[in-house]
Amino acid sequence: MDSQRLGNELKKILPPGRVLTSSLERKMYSYDSSFHARFRSFVPDAVTLPRSTAEVAEIMRFASNNNIPVVPRGAGSGETCGCLAVRGGIVLDLSGWDTIEEVDAANMQVIVRPGVVHYILNEHLAGFGLFFPPDPGSTRMCTIGGMVANNSSGLRAVKYGTTEQYVLGLEVVLPDGRVITTGGTNCRALKNVSGLNLTKLFVGSEGTLGVITRIRLRVWPRPRARGIVMAVFGSLDEAPAAVLDVYQSGILPSGIEILDSSAIQAVNMYKPEINLPAAEAILLFEVDGNPAGVEWEGQKIVEITGKRALSVEWATDSQRMADLWRGRGVVAVAAARLRPDGSRIFAGEDISVPLSRVTEALRRIKELGREFGVAVVNYGHIGDGNVHTAPVINLENSDEVARANGLVDAIHRLAIELHGSTTGEHGVGAVRNQYALAEHGEAVNVMKRLKETLDPGNIMNPGKLLPPGEE
């Protein structure tokens, strides 16, 4: 079905203004934040802006009857082409469907539509003394729907885990237009083990099984205090060892971040006034909870890390905490400043390795950078082994682009070799699905069977998650 006819059919389903069909409008849905999308243009045949479950169901029935791919999209802040129409079809832009339907404070849960932005939800919940703990770096723009679809997490996953631990139930429109509710049709309980856990099946399924249209999330009491410890190390090996020391002392910080020497250098080049100490590694520990507990844990971390670190600082003053955190805050942009013509790319940026092998991973990535002739900056959530690598290249140099692709492939293979994963929190999409078999083996066939059962026509976000061409 050509784009114009498709648009006309969709305009019969949605009210005026909620189907975008012009070439320019569609082009603006051809990208996300991935490196891959910088060089490939995935222009959908139509873009729709549904605002109700009934509208989504109607679109799905139409798409199913006509065998047209459908790609759900949140804020498009992902790094995997997950929300791009790699095989054409209809994009469902759900980001404008942003109603917080109910804060059920008595039952410690909140019910939202998929387009609610993460930080807006937490601002709203703050009024109830509550919060939704997973905290991606993209909090300002990413949507809860996108977080659920990708099982996102962030800086505080060390203590609070990932999105899946908070999803109590979902409303999902299946590829044929049927609407189901997982986690119990009328359930408001926090615990529920009846039936197969379909909620967990859809969380992290990246839009390949259905369209998530309503989300019931567990929320937690908001911590009353927080503090930050900055520890500076003269040896890279000392940093993960210090993390282990802290864990073994019985403390679970809410976040543990690492900047290696490349990141420290990049930050100091970008913002000399931040003036991070020249070192092999800097660790930032965040602790939260009640004021007395935070103070005790902070002081204890100072004592423990002080045995290995060159210097340690503890802060609870909000300004000082912001200052200490600034280095971590700007590292993503600072990376590009390693060279004047450099652009940071999002590729190979999210591997996850066992805690015991973080140091090895950081070293090997540096070596790979040298081998491929690509500058890399390493930082990440060392507390859970999630390493963020920022390759910096000249996007206009095709040789560099090719070398960067080689580096990225090597980083992904390194993650598997180290008994880790190609992605800790950003997802698979169309950029890591070629590693599915290497990561999951025979389990991939079960995933394929599940996909076939729920989406026999393979119209839900095709070309993602499963090995290319094998869905």
Add this chain to the structure above:
Amino acid sequence: MSMDLNSLKEHYLRCVRCGQCRAVCPVFAGIGNETAAPRGKVFLAHMLAAGELKADAEIAHNLSLCLLCRACTRECPSAVPVHKIITAARSLLAREVPNTLQKIIFKEIWSRSSLLNISARLLRGCQNLGLTVLGRSMGMLPPALDLVGKLPRRPARSFISEVTRPEGAPRIKVGYFLGCATNLMFPHVARSTVAVLSLLGCEVITPRELKCCGLPQEENGQMDVAESLARSNFAAFQRLGSKAIVTDCASCFAALKDSSAFKDIEIMDLFQLLNGLLPGHNLKKIDRAITYHDPCHLAKAQGITAAPRELLTRICPGFREMPGANSCCGGGGSFMLYHYNTSMGILDKKISAIKETGAKIVTTSCPSCTMQIRHGLAKQGLPIPVIHPVELLAQTLGIIF
């Protein structure tokens, strides 16, 4: 001033399309889909520069959907100067898809003081004859015309000499950049600025031959005209030996600050200057509740937010902060002309914030914001005046015109 799109390549290549700009863009908040996202405009500019997209009216329309408020530039984690890229793209579009009306207004009329004055007089004549009201009621004139309000009989220029001597011993010699909107629509602001500066010991130089600051031209793709105006204005101040300039217009201030033509002249923040000059002067404080709206060209473009508040709290104990004071009001210079409905959607939030303060006076230091907020308040029947802080200061210093 901004530059050619190709010269901004390293900047637009740095955009990783993360979408953080979506969180702060007032236009995106109003339209609510990706076609309005600032990163999308950077994407289009990139495609235009690379020759992968051909300039056309639809792209021009898309790129016109930006207030140039710089919220995205300030927020961007990759430090991409989004507003510069959009301005440069508009310039490319103005060359390749010329808009005759835009060119006549911003290049031929607005850049020539004499023609701008005549146009203002003509408009005033039409207002006096009731033709604008008639035209509006018949739907022949755009609703944005309501924002202009009744033009005053005399422009500020007719009240201000080229050199205004200080009262008492001279403390500083300062150039005053009289912007066109202030001159033609808000002469009281200009007169207050000059009178206050003079009273506080400044010799004020206001060159006769001043032209538009160039910002409207730059925003509308006439970059060459903007640069020529800047050079002309610089020469005017140079002729009178000005080493420092102030202006009471936030937009002119941003244009002067950004201009490469004004290299050897210091562009001073008026509020900071006034705060420094005020100690020792008796002030008859304002006893009404006031609030302040941050013009984007002052707060986001220059980071100036504390100095106006310092001045206002000094002259008015009843100062009240409004929620989201530095959120754009939706005026955006000519934006409200092209996109009236979107502009009004953004304005509604600002008016709600003002109402929340219970203030009896709104202050701001940008003629475009003043017109916009005044319009929004009038639409809701709220009898709250919108005035420049310097007008209040003149009042507290006992200056009467």
